Amino acid sequence: MARPQSIEDDALLIRLAEVFCDRGFEGASLAHLAAASGLRKASLYHRFPGGKRQMAEEVLANASARLDDLALVLLQGEGAPDERAARAAEGLDAFYAGGARACLLNMLSAPREEDGPFVDGVRAAFEKLVAAFAALAEEAGAAPEDARARGERAAMFLHGGLVLSRGMRSEAPWRRALTSLRDELAPAVPLAVSA
Amino acid sequence: MARPQSIEDDALLIRLAEVFCDRGFEGASLAHLAAASGLRKASLYHRFPGGKRQMAEEVLANASARLDDLALVLLQGEGAPDERAARAAEGLDAFYAGGARACLLNMLSAPREEDGPFVDGVRAAFEKLVAAFAALAEEAGAAPEDARARGERAAMFLHGGLVLSRGMRSEAPWRRALTSLRDELAPAVPLAVSA
DNA sequence: GATCTATTACCGAACGTTCGGTATTCAAGA
DNA sequence: TCTTGAATACCGAACGTTCGGTAATAGATC
DSSP, X not given: OOSOXXXXXXXXXXXXXXXXXXXHHHHOOHHHHHHHHTSOHHHHHHHXXXXXXXXXXXXXXXXXXXXXXXXXXXXXXXXXXXXXXXXXXXXXXXXXXXXXXXXHHHHHOOOTTSOOTTHHHHHHHHHHHHHHHHHHHHHTTOOHHHHHHHHHHHHHHHHHHHHHHHHHTOSHHHHHHHHHHHHHHSOSSOSSSOO | OOOOOSSOHHHHHHHXXXXXXXXXXXXXXXXXXXXXXXXXXXXXHXXXXXXXXXXXXXXXXXXXXHXXXXXXXXXXSSSOHHHHHHHHHHHHHHHTGGGTSOOHHHHHOOOTTXXXXXXXXXXXXXXXXXXXXXXXXXXXXXXXXXXXXXXXXXXXXXXXXXXXXXXXXXXXXXXXXXXXXXXXXXXXXXXXXXO
């Protein structure tokens, strides 16, 4: 071919994701993105002809895929539901850097009444997360509508934990959210009598 | 004495708060803030000589005080704990516009490793919220450390509900969080045998 | 009661800076 | 050599901010 890239696509998207996570879309300037990636602004435009918006879109898609590989896939693995929930919690802990990293979905969400550029991607990612949680809850014996509620509750708790951990400068809420994941999705006390 | 203000301080801070809530600090441009307030950029600088940063600081303090009056004060009112929790939930629903408005604390939080301009105010506001919840839980019969955990859980659930409601374009998570407030802080099943 | 003065709120226009984005040149491999 | 990725230099636009001046009110003076 020709001159090789000085940073691989995956590594580049991870570096960029950190900036978007920490500063949000508006707060992530090209100067920040360039510094974090080790490339210059013009080089970023070579990789992402669509500019900053394309960067955020690809970062969002890549992060969603990484979350799948790191945590959600473990929910459908082998073993008892509570063990799977525990393994997924470890993956989530790694993905969110022990609660230190804000959720990209939160940082890229547009105001409710408006339609930002990422609404569809963000909604799809949230939906996939909730659905994965709900599937485990149903497998653990919950009725379909109850499983959905439990999946939503787990996602809410997780993201609330991230918000509080960041705002309060304490990882306690995040730790609490992780340990609650198992109880919410696959409680020790069976959810149904016959399941 | 002199010319009266064309918009009162409280009303002005509320208008500005909506912009900061919807767009965050970086995303809230002076053009947005001026349009939302009905004042020109220069007039905003007359009211807030410290500029955009002072606007956000005063907005944060004012919003915290309004949340106190609208919801937290109801937690220490009269009546049974579960009734107080229900009334506070109504106040929270009004404050967050039925889950449509993002939390200012979330939008103004700085990355964990950095120290943004609002870290102290944000942390104090979160702490006050959790403490108010914990006080009610303790009054409802929870042991001190359990009450603190319940207060944190309630705050996490609430903010997670706001995040998911915004990202998923559905008010269901927020509604779920509000109805869970009562169960978390003042459950129907007593927390202690003798309380 | 009309006029003047002091004081405050507001606004139009511009400031320097930084923004996202682009054109061009340079250099590294195949 | 020829292709391609990165760097330098640059652009118009928008950013937050500042400043000079105008509009509007209350009290003082006549």
